[in-house]
Amino acid sequence: MLDIRFVRENQEAVATxxxxRNASWDSSRFSELDEARRAVITEEEALQAERNAASKAIGQMMAQGKKDEAEAAKDQVRAINEKIAALSEKREATEGALNDLLLATPNMPADSTPVGADENDNPEVRRWGVPTEFDFEYKAHWDLGPELGIIDFERAVKxxxxxxxxxxxxxxxxxxALINFMADTHTSRGYKEWWCPAMANADTLTGTGQLPKFEEDLFKTTEGLYLIPTAEVQLTNIHSGEVLEADQLPLKYCAFTPCFREEAGSAGRDTRGLIRVHQFDKVEMVKYAKPEESYDDLEAMVEDAENILQLLGLPxxxxxxxxxxxGFSAAKTYDLEVWLPSYNGYKEISSCSNCTDFQARRANIKYRDPANFKGSRFVHTLNGSGLAVGRTMAAIIENYQRADGSIKVPDVLVPYMGGVEVIEKV
Incomplete structure (x- = not known):
């Protein structure tokens, strides 16, 4: 959530x-609600001061034996209380509307985020590896997987x-094997591993920005819980409502979870194979960082995701x-796109974002640093896929396939596969 004071003082910058971001923003509505809220607060405070003065005077009247005057003053206090109660209701309604407006407003992009209309305007930063070439007719993972008996799409539908x-x-x-390899690799680089619930409550999803705006993309249970779309939801909210110590930061967490997404409105987009499904596995990375260090921490997180792809030898x-x-909560994002021969191009396999204090403000996650400032301030939160397991499997099947229809297992995965070096049809 954006800081209301920042929005108030930077209306033009927010509108731009x-x-x-191609996001709707009603500046006049914000100003109307903000001004109404402040006006009600001013009126409330004036009435509270008047009530306090009257209450003090009642005590003096009673002490002086002026009972009639005291009773009249009590009637005045009761009338003031009724006015304050009415104003309180009005303030709560106004604050609720203002809060709803801010909850539906995305994060401010970082200055270093390139300005562009859509994915066609995303600049390439770097490449690693050379796109795989074959001297035989290669197959897509959605064909090769079923032929080898390792993927069964038809029975999954049943x-x-x-x-x-x-x-x-x-x-x-x-x-x-991929899940264990990814988790082991990240923990070896300083991430603390967690095992998280696969369901989350509404407050938790609000903290990371999935609610209220993206409820249609979530699977909801009859108990009012939601199946999580990513472990980011749980890892980021572990410290909701807490104040951390500066010397703890950055905190580096990772977790494997199944992820569930309705993918509303995505019909026809990458719906073949393992690329866009309703349930998939992912190893997620999350960081809690000091604001002045968060963009360096983002670069390091991208390197951690790249390390997985490099160890697997995937371009x-x-x-x-x-x-x-x-994304909605992000100020700056890097996507890692793996080479998929079936697409004759690169497809997203990881997204690493700095959400600045946007999620921390919603989830109320702060830190204190007495040596540098008084009180507490919001941390910056970061998240990144490390990696999406299904898409990694698709990339391995396609890039490591051989002319005889078998698949070479990447060397780093052989120990996790119990020594299996080749996947063949049995």
Missing amino acids: AMKN LAKSRFILLGGLGARLER YRVISLCTGDI
Whole structure:
């Protein structure tokens, strides 16, 4: 959530930022609500002062035996209390409307976030590796996986519905191997691993920005809980309502969770194979950082995600998302896109973002640093995929396929596969 004082003092900058983000922003509505709220507060405070003075006077009247005057003053206090109660209701309604407006407003893009309309305006930052070339007719993972008996799309539909997947044999083993490899690699680089609930309450999802704006993309249970779309939701809210110590920062967390997304409105977009499904596995990274260090921490997080791809030997590129393409809570985002032969191009496999104090303000996560300032300030939160497991599996199947229809297991995964070096049809 944006700081209300910042919005009040920087209306033009906010309007420009929202325009660059292709986000709606009603500046006049904000000003109307903000001014109404402050006017009510001023009136409330004046009445409270009047009530306090009258109450003090009543005590003096009673002490002087002026009972009639005291009773009249009490009637005056009761009338003031009624006015204050009415104003309180009016203030709460105004604050609620103002809060709703701010909850629906995305984060301010960082100065270093390129201005652009959509994904076509995302500049490439760097590449690693060379796109895979074959001297035989290669296959897409959605064809090769079923042929090898490691992916079964048809039975997944029978068990659930379309855009769910069923992995069997070495396919299931490869999924598990990737999860363990990713978690082990991140923990070796200083991340603390957590095992999180796969469901979250509304307050938790509000803290990271999924609610209220993106409720249609979530699966909701009859108990009022939601299936999480990413472990970012849980990892970021571990310290909601807490004040951290400066010498603890940055905190580096990671977790494997299943992720659930309705993907409303995405019909027809990447719905073949493992790219866009309703349930997928992901290892997520989250950081809590000091504001002055958060952008350096973002660069380091991107390197941690890149490290996974480099160890797997998968060609990829890094792009910087423009203002028209960054996520709701993000101020700056880098996407890692892995090379997929079936697309003859790069597809997103990780997204790493600095959300500045946007989520921390919603979840009330602060830190104190007595050596540098009094009181407490909001931390900056960062998140990044490390990586999306299904998309990583798709990239391995396609990039490591061989002419005989088998798949070479990347060397770093062989120990996690129990020594299996090649996935073949059995």
